[in-house]
Amino acid sequence: MSQVSGKISGINGNLITVVVNDTITQNEVAYAVKGDEHLKSEVIRIQGNKAFLQVFESTKGLKVGDTVEFTGELLSVQLGPGLLQQIYDGLQNPLPQLAEKHGFFLPRGQILEALDHDKKWDFTPKVKVGDKVSGGYYLGSVPETQFTHYVMVPFDVQGEWTVEEIADKGEYTVVEKIASIKDERGNVRDLQMQFDWPVKIPIQAYKQKLMPTDPLITKVRIIDTFFPVAKGGTYCVPGPFGAGKTVIQQITSRYADVDIVIIAACGERAGEIVETMREFPELTDPRTGRSLMERTIIIANTSSMPVAAREASVYTATTLGEYYRQMGLGVLLLADSTSRWAQAMRELSGRLEEIPGEEAFPAYLESRIAEFYERSGLIETHDGKVGSLTIGGTVSPAGGNFEEPVTQATLKVVGAFHGLSRDRANARRFPSIHPLDSWSRYHSAVSENLVEEARKFLFRGSEVHQMMMVVGEDGTSLEDFEVYLKSEFVDAVYLQQNGFDPIDAATSPERQNHISEIMNKILHTDFTFDDKEQARSFFYDLRQKFIDWNYMEYESDDFKKQEKVITDLIEG
Amino acid sequence: MRKVYNKIESVSGNVITVRAADIHYEELAEITTRRCTSLAQVIKLEDDLVSLQVFAGSRGVSTNDEIRFLGHPMNVSFSEDMLGRIFNGSGVPRDGGPEISESVIEIAGPSVNPAKRIIPSRMIRTNIPMIDVFNSLVASQKLPIFSVSGEPYNELLARIALQAEVDMIILGGIGLKFDQFMYFKNALEEGGALNRSIFFMHLASEPIVEGLMVPDLALAVAEKFAISGKEVLVLLTDMTNFSDALKEIAITMEQVPSNRGYPGDLYSQLASRYEKAVDFEGSGAITILGVTTMPGDDVTHPVPDNTGYITEGQFYLRNGRIEPFGSLSRLKQLVNNKTRDDHRAIMDGMIQLYAQYLETLEKRSMGFRMSSWDDKLIKYGELFESQMMSLQVNIPLEEALDRGWSILAECFKPEETGFRTELVKQFWPKKEEAEGVAHGEN
Numbered sequence A: 001m002s003q004v005s006g007k008i009s010g011i012n013g014n015l016i017t018v019v020v021n022d023t024i025t026q027n028e029v030a031y032a033v034k035g036d037e038h039l040k041s042e043v044i045r046i047q048g049n050k051a052f053l054q055v056f057e058s059t060k061g062l063k064v065g066d067t068v069e070f071t072g073e074l075l076s077v078q079l080g081p082g083l084l085q086q087i088y089d090g091l092q093n094p095l096p097q098l099a100e101k102h103g104f105f106l107p108r109g110q111i112l113e114a115l116d117h118d119k120k121w122d123f124t125p126k127v128k129v130g131d132k133v134s135g136g137y138y139l140g141s142v143p144e145t146q147f148t149h150y151v152m153v154p155f156d157v158q159g160e161w162t163v164e165e166i167a168d169k170g171e172y173t174v175v176e177k178i179a180s181i182k183d184e185r186g187n188v189r190d191l192q193m194q195f196d197w198p199v200k201i202p203i204q205a206y207k208q209k210l211m212p213t214d215p216l217i218t219k220v221r222i223i224d225t226f227f228p229v230a231k232g233g234t235y236c237v238p239g240p241f242g243a244g245k246t247v248i249q250q251i252t253s254r255y256a257d258v259d260i261v262i263i264a265a266c267g268e269r270a271g272e273i274v275e276t277m278r279e280f281p282e283l284t285d286p287r288t289g290r291s292l293m294e295r296t297i298i299i300a301n302t303s304s305m306p307v308a309a310r311e312a313s314v315y316t317a318t319t320l321g322e323y324y325r326q327m328g329l330g331v332l333l334l335a336d337s338t339s340r341w342a343q344a345m346r347e348l349s350g351r352l353e354e355i356p357g358e359e360a361f362p363a364y365l366e367s368r369i370a371e372f373y374e375r376s377g378l379i380e381t382h383d384g385k386v387g388s389l390t391i392g393g394t395v396s397p398a399g400g401n402f403e404e405p406v407t408q409a410t411l412k413v414v415g416a417f418h419g420l421s422r423d424r425a426n427a428r429r430f431p432s433i434h435p436l437d438s439w440s441r442y443h444s445a446v447s448e449n450l451v452e453e454a455r456k457f458l459f460r461g462s463e464v465h466q467m468m469m470v471v472g473e474d475g476t477s478l479e480d481f482e483v484y485l486k487s488e489f490v491d492a493v494y495l496q497q498n499g500f501d502p503i504d505a506a507t508s509p510e511r512q513n514h515i516s517e518i519m520n521k522i523l524h525t526d527f528t529f530d531d532k533e534q535a536r537s538f539f540y541d542l543r544q545k546f547i548d549w550n551y552m553e554y555e556s557d558d559f560k561k562q563e564k565v566i567t568d569l570i571e572g
Numbered sequence B: 001m002r003k004v005y006n007k008i009e010s011v012s013g014n015v016i017t018v019r020a021a022d023i024h025y026e027e028l029a030e031i032t033t034r035r036c037t038s039l040a041q042v043i044k045l046e047d048d049l050v051s052l053q054v055f056a057g058s059r060g061v062s063t064n065d066e067i068r069f070l071g072h073p074m075n076v077s078f079s080e081d082m083l084g085r086i087f088n089g090s091g092v093p094r095d096g097g098p099e100i101s102e103s104v105i106e107i108a109g110p111s112v113n114p115a116k117r118i119i120p121s122r123m124i125r126t127n128i129p130m131i132d133v134f135n136s137l138v139a140s141q142k143l144p145i146f147s148v149s150g151e152p153y154n155e156l157l158a159r160i161a162l163q164a165e166v167d168m169i170i171l172g173g174i175g176l177k178f179d180q181f182m183y184f185k186n187a188l189e190e191g192g193a194l195n196r197s198i199f200f201m202h203l204a205s206e207p208i209v210e211g212l213m214v215p216d217l218a219l220a221v222a223e224k225f226a227i228s229g230k231e232v233l234v235l236l237t238d239m240t241n242f243s244d245a246l247k248e249i250a251i252t253m254e255q256v257p258s259n260r261g262y263p264g265d266l267y268s269q270l271a272s273r274y275e276k277a278v279d280f281e282g283s284g285a286i287t288i289l290g291v292t293t294m295p296g297d298d299v300t301h302p303v304p305d306n307t308g309y310i311t312e313g314q315f316y317l318r319n320g321r322i323e324p325f326g327s328l329s330r331l332k333q334l335v336n337n338k339t340r341d342d343h344r345a346i347m348d349g350m351i352q353l354y355a356q357y358l359e360t361l362e363k364r365s366m367g368f369r370m371s372s373w374d375d376k377l378i379k380y381g382e383l384f385e386s387q388m389m390s391l392q393v394n395i396p397l398e399e400a401l402d403r404g405w406s407i408l409a410e411c412f413k414p415e416e417t418g419f420r421t422e423l424v425k426q427f428w429p430k431k432e433e434a435e436g437v438a439h440g441e442n
């Protein structure tokens, strides 16, 4: 393809205007050239002979008249074995390799291969010459950490193609030819393990999309029991600063019962993702006994990194998630924070002088958010495997007020809402998910009737509490007071969970069911107390015993002993 | 020699436009008006129309004033000779001393690769119990002081600067009142810290845009010193003034405001400064303490709100004290397990009891009956406020922890405090020792 190029005619922040007298494509990648720096950019608007480009790097030092080279390719990521354990920026540049080459600082205009081109993978073919294939069909597989990584026909391959050549079992790099395929008209395509896919286009090379029903177990009690997430579903975690959004995602990234976790640190603090980067290689995945990093991909486009790349980072992460879903794996994408992504859109929209909507967000904010969450889902592959991509995004509402555009647009499309409360965080009641305001459309990991009963007490307890604020403890009946104590009990022993204790942090669904039953027994026992003091000390005692129980290994001897202590206490 | 232009096309707010070719984005120019010579920065290019933000303000700019482009972006020198010196918001000496022009460095340079960052691990001691015990400051942390105007935030900043164990202090003043500037200067001089300090001072009397560069100047210099192995503390006061300067430019440039007039990129702008806080593996570190005054004591105001989303906690200064609620050091758990065995227990336990004291106060104000437990809490709360919270208190961490136990012993029986038995055995004072505390000295 002949090289199309243009000249810069205007610069405003990271938006450049380029005069170009040739064919160009919306969303294609271009490079602004400044000496040996190639500043990656994306075409975001075309008007006559003018193209508007967002530059993914600082535009400092560019001039009117500087050259811009167009590539004709949409903004894409490289897909293939070797993505796991990687730490990328929002455009899939591997950060550790950049550090090796350039030291402490992120250089401008330097691009590295996302996948190692020298590493050999142990390829086993799955198709024979003459087999019919199409985009997303498995050609073979390679082992990647603990997974079978299926090498696929690139997703842009449409219609029926015939395998002409397929590599023998053996060692290959991601760029070596492993197959060649031919269509009806005789067009031949050579295939390698690695191929590109444009990040803003959902991967749909599967048989069908299914309804998400199975719970995705996070091992966080308040989530799995009260506000569950489904495999292939979506959820959001809005909350004011310091309420615990990042911590709850960190906990989920460790304990969630999924194959692969993709962490998109989008416009947040670098220090937070550094903790994950440094700790995960040392931590073992309880499911496999292997390093947690082996199932993780980190996309880090933190708050001081270029803002346009921040906008792209969410799409990069989603595309990698969709890719592994194609192999029949369960993938969880955690994005922190989607508000920063929305703000990146807002900054750009402002520079384009688009008509602003509420709080200056662009009018298409809602549809972009909906499109993003719509890329989640449960799918059946061409091979009959079931894969899922679950998306959980944090939201950082201005002023902590949920009545703002990003939170509202998100609430319209997600399947579960984990609203974090400033009051609960201040009272150190973690995880600070609000037990009355939050909701979920998915099925609980615990029998629904147990959940409903507990929920009833939480509601009634909160009513009594509000009344008590006015009339004082003295003016509250003993009966109401007991309801209040029971709701506080549920809060303390079930909703609150110590995310830093290895046992308490991860409560299996069996255990959640088991302790829910005991808890229900307590809620339904009519204790006869002489006075409030006695009631209070009884429940404090019970609370202490239950919390101690939470710290004991499930079904261990200690656990069984403690259960006896608790049931004896209830039966008096 | 670069060409000189003298036909200004438009003047609006502090932004002027001029027609010129071959101009770099963000490059500097010098504009000479009848009033003064000022620096200006290119903030927009459209064909040959160049928009410049004039640091000294556009007041008195005539359409035929001379503009000379410098061909480079904003720079600052970096040299040991800067120690003890005072510069203005454009990096020019304001102390009458000589200009420093050696080893020029670019400001607002690229950000640190996250892969090169390390988990912070060193506590910075300040001898202020509300910080050291309850919200420890950690090297490479970024932390603002949230405060309404009128609170002694600059005094607090100066005190931390003097007592913190750091190699050097860089003070960035944005919209500082003259007397506060003099206060800082005198305080550091008296404390013997002036010769390890560098000041970048923009005063309230100066055009607001000139304050815009201060954080970048301070942080660029800090970065160089930190890479060369220095432990640097950067103080920025007041970042609300900085944000207001951003707001002013945005409005002049007719950007659509997102929230109460502030531009939509306020978060990114603040983050690119605060994120300069870093611990360079194998060399020094940059710690940033900022001041964010809250108009109307409103934390949801866009400036404190965006700041809270960026920084690693905040010190909430109210009624001359650092409030235990609302204040948070998000990095404290990285260091307070390595100090003394009772540190975390004292930190949590004393705060929980203090929370109960506040509840009791509320009950009392509503006229509810006070129990004997309430009386104990009231005694405790008052001691806690006078012996721990007061900013007059100036003692090392270990002494503060001991004092914590004394206060507890003075008010409660061990089992009423909920502390683990081993800790009580080891730290609970014997009867006589506890006596002194109510009359203890600061």
Ligand SMILES: Nc1ncnc2c1ncn2[C@@H]1O[C@H](COP(=O)(O)OP(=O)(O)OP(=O)(O)O)[C@@H](O)[C@H]1O
Pocket (backbone or CB within 6 Å): A239, A240, A241, A242, A243, A244, A245, A246, A247, A248, A268, A396, A430, A431, A432, A498, A499, A500, B308, B309, B310, B329, B330, B331
């Ligand atoms: N589950 C938890 N258990 C214990 N402490 C927690 C928990 N969640 C949050 N915290 C405390 O609250 C602090 C802030 O939490 P976190 O960083 O997750 O907030 P955030 O909502 O992500 O804030 P921001 O929007 O500013 O990023 C943590 O540093 C920690 O001290």
Ligand SMILES: [Mg+2]
Pocket (backbone or CB within 6 Å): A245, A246, A247, A268, A336
């Ligand atoms: Mg966070």
